[in-house]
Amino acid sequence: MNEPAATGQTPSRGPENSEEIEHVACMLCxxxxxxxxxxxxxxxxxxxxxxxxxxCRGCDLSYINPRPTPASIARYYPSDYAPxxxxxxxxxxxxxxxxxxxxxxxxxxxxxxxxxxxxxxxxFLEEQGYRVAGVEPNAATAATLRETFDLDVHxxxxxxxxxxxxxxxxxxxxxxxxxxxxxxxxxxxxxRIVRPGGLVVVALQNFDxxxxxxxxxxxxxxxxxxxxxxxxxxxxxxTLERAGLEISRVRQDPIAKxxxxxxxxxxxxxxxxxxxxxxxLALPFDLLAWGARRxxxxxxxxxxPAQD
Numbered sequence: 001m002n003e004p005a006a007t008g009q010t011p012s013r014g015p016e017n018s019e020e021i022e023h024v025a026c027m028l029c030x031x032x033x034x035x036x037x038x039x040x041x042x043x044x045x046x047x048x049x050x051x052x053x054x055x056c057r058g059c060d061l062s063y064i065n066p067r068p069t070p071a072s073i074a075r076y077y078p079s080d081y082a083p084x085x086x087x088x089x090x091x092x093x094x095x096x097x098x099x100x101x102x103x104x105x106x107x108x109x110x111x112x113x114x115x116x117x118x119x120x121x122x123x124f125l126e127e128q129g130y131r132v133a134g135v136e137p138n139a140a141t142a143a144t145l146r147e148t149f150d151l152d153v154h155x156x157x158x159x160x161x162x163x164x165x166x167x168x169x170x171x172x173x174x175x176x177x178x179x180x181x182x183x184x185x186x187x188x189x190x191x192r193i194v195r196p197g198g199l200v201v202v203a204l205q206n207f208d209x210x211x212x213x214x215x216x217x218x219x220x221x222x223x224x225x226x227x228x229x230x231x232x233x234x235x236x237x238x239t240l241e242r243a244g245l246e247i248s249r250v251r252q253d254p255i256a257k258x259x260x261x262x263x264x265x266x267x268x269x270x271x272x273x274x275x276x277x278x279x280x281l282a283l284p285f286d287l288l289a290w291g292a293r294r295x296x297x298x299x300x301x302x303x304x305p306a307q308d
Contacts, residue, residue: 021066027184027229028239031058034065040217040224043265044272047076051225059238062207062230070181076226077138083117083175086144089124097124100253101174103199105130109169112193114158114186115176119145122153133168135161158186163193170199178204178227187243197306200245203253203299208232210294211258211285220261220272221296236300245302256296259285 025032034054041050055062068076077084089097101121103111107129116122116134118141125132134153136142142155154161157180158171171190177183190200205221206212207230212219222230231239233250240247257274259282264273273279289295 020069020072022069023066024063026056026059026061027063027182028061028235028242029056029059031056033057037062037230038217038222040222042076042224042226043218044223044226045076053222053224053230059235060232061235061238062232064225064228067228068225073181073225081138084138084141086118086141086148087120089120093120094124097121101172103130103170103172103201105169105199110167111170111172112158112163112168112190114171114173114190115179116145116153117141119149119151119153121172121174122151123149126151133163158189158193165192166195166198168194168198170194170201172201174201174203176204177202178229178231181228183229184239184242187240187245191244191304194304196304196308198304200240200302200304201299202236202240202302203297204231204236206232206252206256206294206296206298208234208294209256209258209296210289210292211256211262211296213294215262215266218262218265219296220258220265220274221256233298233300236298240300240302244304244308246305248301248303251299251301252290252293252295253297253299254287254290254295255283256286256289258282258289258296 034056037053037055039050039052051064051067053062054065108131110131111125112133112135113122114135116136119134122132122134134145134151135158136153137156139155142153145151145153171194177186180186194200205227212222237247237250257279260278261272261274
């Protein structure tokens with residue numbers, strides 16, 4: 001992912017890593033007064049180096065600091081990174097999209113999917129009669145989506161795609177916003193390009209989840225350092241409001257695939273337990289966390305005000 005750096009960042013060398021890192025102020029309130037929350041490393045891809053998640057004392061937003069620069073973050077997204085693999089949606093994916101990613105808009109509505117990855121969701125939406133476009137930082141993936149599937153996909157970030165004002169009925173961020181170096185700028189751009197009354201959907205991990213409190217740095221969804229930001233329902237709501245959006249609701253997602261993969265990391269296994277049988281056996285834990293409103297994944301639904 002190659003992203004424009006936010007303002008006020010000072011590149012430096014990491015004490016434990018050879019790549020460049022940067023120290024940043026809080027994206028949400030601009031403060032630099034933080035406290036450490038946890039320290040961890042890249043458990044999914046095994047890239048060496050440790051990183052610290054801190055919490056802003058001013059607004060409670062948690063984020064990695066110091067963190068990889070936009071230029072150096074690409075090493076944490078290898079060529080076989082699963083979300084970047086292009087292809088048509090499987091039957092199981094279509095079922096999942098229908099039940100958990102239905103935009104609830106009339107056919108013909110125009111939808112932009114930010115960080116569209118391999119394009120499966122875009123192709124599903126197209127099958128449902130929507131007019132679709134995407135934004136994808138990975139240049140090779142974006143090119144394949146354009147050339148093989150004839151999809152309208154911009155290479156880069158939403159901020160530099162130059163879409164016209166109020167040109168979409170909905171903008172979606174499915175497990176993407178936490179990867180960006182400037183989530184607030186991305187959401188402000190979504191506010192600009194969605195029509196008045198239009199929908200903005202943000203799905204990501206819940207840092208206040210039961211599993212995060214149990215497993216700490218071994219929590220599956222902490223995904224250091226790919227997840228540059230760690231939102232709670234409260235800080236996500238604040239960020240959306242700062243972007244000028246009105247919150248409709250924040251949904252706790254019932255199937256978070258939290259417990260089994262995190263347990264695998266805690267036990268020091270060579271691989272995460274993020275596969276079918278362990279996740280199925282751990283489903284009662286997911287449902288317990290969901291019932292307690294401490295699910296590992298959440299989805300926020302917001303709208304651009306009709307008059308603004």
